[in-house]
Amino acid sequence: MTTLSVSAVISPPPRFSHRSLSEYVGILLVLGLVTSSLMATAPALDKLSRGAARLFAPSGMLTQMFPPDFSRIIPIGWKLLETLQMAVAGCFLGLLLAIPFAILATDRLSPHPWVRNVARAVIALFRTVPDLIWAIIFIIIVGLGPAAGVMAIMVDKIGFAGRFFAEAMEESDAGPQDALRAIGANRLGTIVSAVFPACLPSFTATSLFALEKSVRGSAALGLVGAGGIGVDLKVAFDLFNYDEALAIILMMLALVITVEQGSGWIRKKLI
Amino acid sequence: MNAPTAPQCSQAGSTYVEPVLVVGGFVKNFDGRLVLNGLDFAIAPGQSTALIGANGSGKSTLLKCLIRLIEPSAGQIQMLGRDVRALSPRDLRAFRAQVGIVWQRHNLVPRLSVLSNVIHGVQSRLSGPRAWFQALAPADVRGEAMQCLDRVGLADRAATRVDSLSGGQQQRVAIARMLMQRPAFILADEPDASLDPQTGEEVMALLLSLVREKGLSLLMISHRLEHTLEFSDRILGLAKGRIALDLPTSQADAASLRRFFDHQEPA
Structure with a gap:
């Protein structure tokens, strides 16, 4: 067996690369931000344990939730269907309108840098404002009910x-x-013939994630009156019907899991 | 040495033939770096011209400038009777429709079928959904696309996804798409690159037979000297941004071309 002398082997590079002073300052700043954020906002452990004990007390919310009350399963089921319909309709419209916005926001396909910047700004605005705020805005425009929810999901x-x-x-x-x-x-021919087919896997994955996100989000929109199962959930909590609230939550969970499983299956088939 | 700008038809003796391509005083620079510096040459109709030169000599840049995929910096380009540099965006699209390009990378749309890719060639004269996908194309367009596929020997693969074909077959599909365009002039940017020797030869032979059959003009780039010698009528060599070699292929041999590549001097 041949052995190599130590001097013949080139020494390996240092384990850690040398960092500049500015990089150390950056790391310290990030650590400082995380620590101060935790200290300022995270709950104290004693407070957390006292609150959790209240939750499990005989008169506590969790105790009263069991067993879940499925006596109103039919009306809740219809509301759940409305929630799903809101999600599907809002998601479909949103995805459809996202395509022209995305084309205009792309460096290579946008007709002019100004158009691209405006499209990017609009997309950023739609993404930054939470869907609950969009729901409130659309309730003012179209009134209480699922239409406001659909519009909020669409913009989101x-x-x-x-x-x-x-x-x-x-x-x-x-x-x-x-x-x-x-x-x-022409530009449209190039986009439809070459860009869309190439982007189809990515478009499909994004669309399915958007649908999952919409189903989860549409349940919350009812809390501000934008239709769907959220309204019933809010009423159940307001009237201390925690057992019915749990039934609604379990049915929502079943819906979300079904949609996620379905979209996962579609994703596997299409991509 | 720069080439004469007015080619003579060899068969016709002294008869002047209107060139299909005239390049005069052509300059291209990128951010002040001169890549092509005062090119002058002309190409006669029906001629197969090989453009040779070392990597980075500006061959592909020249080809792209001819149809303004890259904007030239200065000079004149007269192609198929049009002043290419003066064309408006609309006229440029119509002009490009007459020029078929075979790329080094075939540049097909990978997830689509062979037939859809060939039908894309009709976008030179047809717009809208009829030219986007084979399922939406009218019967006459589908029929013509099948004829083009038949010409390149791939009619039986029309429904196959193009990215499941071999490199040589994909290059044939790209040639079928180019045929669908009904071009008057063909630019070929190393169509034999990344293909094995036999497939590369088959692709080049197919390209030349189409050029001869339809009386088209061809300007091609190839790094394979044997292809340059076998499939061209005339050889132009680019070096230091200028035409440094211009001779009929009948007067060239592999050794002289190798010397040109080795020394970048006129052979």
């Missing part, structure tokens, strides 16, 4: 999917697009 999804669609189009291979441009294809 334009923000969510618009960004991911734009990123997918930005990263798509430029070769086929150049080839079609060289043939003399």
